[in-house]
Amino acid sequence: MIINNSPALAPLLLLAAAISIPVLALLSKRLAYLTAIATSLVATAVSVLNLWRVWESGPLRYHFGGWTPPIGIEYVVDPLSAFVALVVNAVALVVLWHAMGLADEEIAGRAVPYYSLVLLLLCGANGMILTGDLFNLYVFLEIFSLACYGLIGIGEKQAAVASFRYLIMGTVGASFYLLGLGFIYIVTGSLNMADLRNILPLVYGNPAITAGLTLIVVGMGIKMAIFPLHGWLPDAYTYAPSTTSALIAPLGTKVAAYVIIRVLFYVFDAGYVSGALPMTDFIAWLAAIGIIYGSVLAIAQNEMKRMLAYSSVAQIGYIGLGIGMANPFGFIGAVLHIVNHAFMKGTLFLVAANLRKNSGHSDIARLDAAYRKKLPWSMAAFTLAALSMIGLPPTAGFFSKWYLALAAVDKGNWVFLAVILVSSLLNAVYFFRILERVYLLPPPAGEKEGEGFPLKSKTGAGLGLGEEKWGLMIPACVLSFCLLLLGIGNAGIVKGVIQRIIPIGM
Amino acid sequence: MTAVETYSSILPFYAVAVSLVAVPLILLSARHANLREFWTIAASLVKFGVVFLLLPGVLAGRVAGFTLWEISPGIALALKADPFGVFFALIASGLWILTSVYSIGYVRGLEEHKQTRYFASFAVCLSATMGIAFAANLLTFIIFYETLTIATYPLVIHKETKGAIAAGRKYLIYTLTAGLLLIAATAWTYRITGSLDFKAGGMFGGASFSPEAVTVLFLLFLGGVGVKAAIMPLHSWLPTAMVAPTPVSALLHAVAVVKSGVFGVVRIVGFVFGPELLHRFGLNGLLAILAGATIILASLLAFRQDNLKFRLAYSTVGHLSYIVLGAALLSPASLTGSLLHIANHATMKITLFFCAGAIYVKYHKENVSELDGIGRAMPWTMGAFTLGAIGLAGVPPMNGFVSKWQLGLGSLQAGEIAPLAVLVLSGLLNIGYFAPIVYRAFLKKGAGSRGEASPAMVLPIVVTAVLSVLLGLNPDLFFHFYSMAASISGSILGGSGP
Amino acid sequence: MLKYKYNPIILMVSRVVSPFIMLFALYVIFHGHYSPGGGFQGGTLLAASLLLIRLAAGSEIAQLQFRSVLGTPLGSLGVLIYFGAGFTALLFGGQFLNYGFLPVAGLTAAELRSLGILMVEIGVGLAVMAILVAIYDDLLEGYQDD
């Protein structure tokens, strides 16, 4: 029963748990968190099972309610969706594990609705990744977005305004998606992705199809926060509670990027999208500007979470660039960067959360060598993630840059190559600014921290674990260690998963 | 050299991994210094032993290859102990033993803080250098190249003063930009050739090029590797990085880091582009002009530096370009001379840096103007310094003369007079900026009489000086440097071989 | 904001009308799965009847009819009924929401499907009612009328 229903199990269990939390909470408040982490664990296990099944026997199809497509809603699990779903669930699991350490400080007793919304968010994300039906994708997109608005809104005072702005832009984006879908449905008469793939080539000339595709890409572009449509992202990530920003930053924009890849290359044809219609070139140029814009603004920020938010805009630019170049290496680079950036941003936001929990603020100006003593392991995780963001070899970040560089050279577009390389320099600037402060800047003499640790210790930094709570430190280290594994094992990912599903016509 | 045959053996991987294994041990034994120092010395000895084991195989024409795993489709993280790799690895690991002994004395002498970080980063640097030496393809080369950058950063900023942090920042800007240029060039090469494996005599194998494309590609590669090879426009990070402790300047900025830069230049000239392609587009002329200009300018700038380590830094910049010049001339003798100079310059320059360190530890003197009468106070150190100095100037008994002689021969073989003139002129300039130091040290009175620095420091100084003299007398001593250099230049020019 | 003023006529009329709205709402729910109507519309009507009393009698008295604290749990319960119907079909061998596999004996597949849809309609009706009333109560939370 479990095996042949496995494609649908992940979103369903998450939905069931999300709904049962308010009922269970009548028994005891603690149950909310426990259900959340248990279900997230089960969802990760199911996605591992899915990936294994897809690995063994090719794409799986699951028809809801027994209705066969194109009438019924169908879940399609192919290597790409199985892998992205696994990454999403794994990162969410580690972030939830980290949330135990924070012990609901920032969500002030609203743990029950908070964890219910977290599960809804994951249900939405899993649904969007696995579904094979475009309207069903809209429904899960809305589930995902509404959970996002709620989770952000729970934060500090300005969070409500940030969430409101995100709600307005997000709903406009979703409505554009719906409108575009309407155009395509009227012309083709079907909503199922596989079915559309066969019908669309017959109607490519129709202007309604072009309008529909543009609206869908613009709608998902807002969700993906590609350069001009990213207005909501900095405030949303900065004012949200730590666990929310650690959840939404790695997942939110990545799932939207996955949907754009799915629509552009699997529903529509890669040749049509990059040849007849200059859609991908348009995305690529926007993404390139976004990379530079995001990196430059990240340098200008003083608050760490806002800096990470702008660096997210830049990193989304990488994914957009990979999509925009519409050649095999670009596709590999984009999908690999979806995975790498999920882990990188997860680590960085968890460390920002540790900083906030430990010293109440995460302003860069107030960082100094005292933090190396207080949060030794979190800072080590931060350094590893920073090296990966800059794109230095042993870590995963280098390899997505390597594929994007290959794609840019393949396409013969030197501007993109220059943008990719210059932006990693900009990344280096705003990350080494922090590393220098944390590792080299002696704390102001007057400020005594508790036991006045000896800065000039004769035998160098001992391996003591400082005042960090284990629960906060280990998730960050786990995620940053995964970056090394991803870096070393990326050939396995590329050959095993991504190269199997390079879209035809690329 | 018999027909080349590659056999798979794990030795190159051991060479790289040895010091990586030592890093956690060093970190764990942070509390008790002696144990930590033991790990460093043990690692350096084992590493030198492993590389030495590879030597007979290479001399017999057998190349040890080892593929770790595939890092991206079609390209593996592969190590290959070809003659050129073993040649460079031998120098780096050999001198690491001496530097470890020396830095123990130095660090203890000055009670430096954060010694564990110092020794751990040192170990990582050396494993990265081994990786660069044994890299079988360009992607592995980049991976270890960038790891070396990151591993040296903590050493450059070791003193944590304002100046050190600024030097670290400048170092990073230069080397990270270089890394990016290298990635761009490698991506372009991968597109043209489809495989990144080094091949003696060039890997492009007759691919058709437009002159502009090949020049841009060559400049990209040159930019990528030139920063670490301190070729003139890209050299200014080297003097500022002298703010690091002297053993760091000695091993890294005279042997490991800059030499891997020059190693990269020779790899690109000999194993990526290949002589035939360079000749066809006249790119080696461009490189030769750059190198020549660097030699002269660096030697002139060395005059102005009052700080001893800055003067040595500019002399290093000059001598690195000897090697680049030899590679650019693409004649059998010039290539042999350039490879030999990698070894010879390493032994001599490390002696000079060790002396500068000993003077600083004992008398806290850094500037040339303060060195009056230091010769009487520290006879052994200053004796070795004089040997090193005359060696760099290319005076006969020292090994410096051997490589300069080959370079001169090579420039005549290439039918160019200008390089020969540059070599002679720079020899004179060397004498010009080293003589005042020797003169002050021995013929002037003044320095106190606190005697030599600790034996742990003086011993390596004497050993490297004696080594330079012995290599001068018999270049093929112990490690057959001369025959290896000749065979490598033969393989590059001949186009056969690994 | 308008202060709430007690008005016997409105209270009396709404107390009379409210049960009839509920009755009509139940009709809409139960006939929904093969004629116009269904869970959503029926649920809103049920909510309308409750909100009528809440508006007319003020929320303190209206607690007798439907306690506010029950809002979210009842809503979750409604969705759980909907989910339960689908999940039992999954447990008994069909795909999720495939009511043909419900374990009720003696019914043909078509009748099973209509039974399944009915359970869904009830669940959705309950959920929509509870959630709409909960939204109204949350909006009211800030302001203590009378």
Add this chain to the structure above:
Amino acid sequence: MIDFILGHYVYWAIIALLIIGLYGMIFKNNLAKKLIGMTIFQVAIIMFYVASASKWAATVPVLDTALGAAEAAKYISPLQHCLMLTAIVVGVATSGVAFALVISIFRTYKTLTESVLLERMKSS
């Protein structure tokens, strides 16, 4: 040309609604008015779907014994209506969340006009 304009009168109306909605969201200073704009925008899209489903002289898509199941052309297409059921519910849910946020903003900042709100946000 004229019959093109007259023939698509429904779509002009929908486009007008969309523009009004966007105008409301962007230019209106009061947060609640932005919400109204957003709802208009959503309703316009629902209208678009429903308009695309309707046919001349076709009846409601409920099985009518007189017509029987064979005459599919006589019924208007039911799928858009089902889709719009979900879209309406999504609209309600979004408005619910939006109103909750507006209330919490009002409780903290005592204002809903964006210009004043931004100053108070900066000062706090």
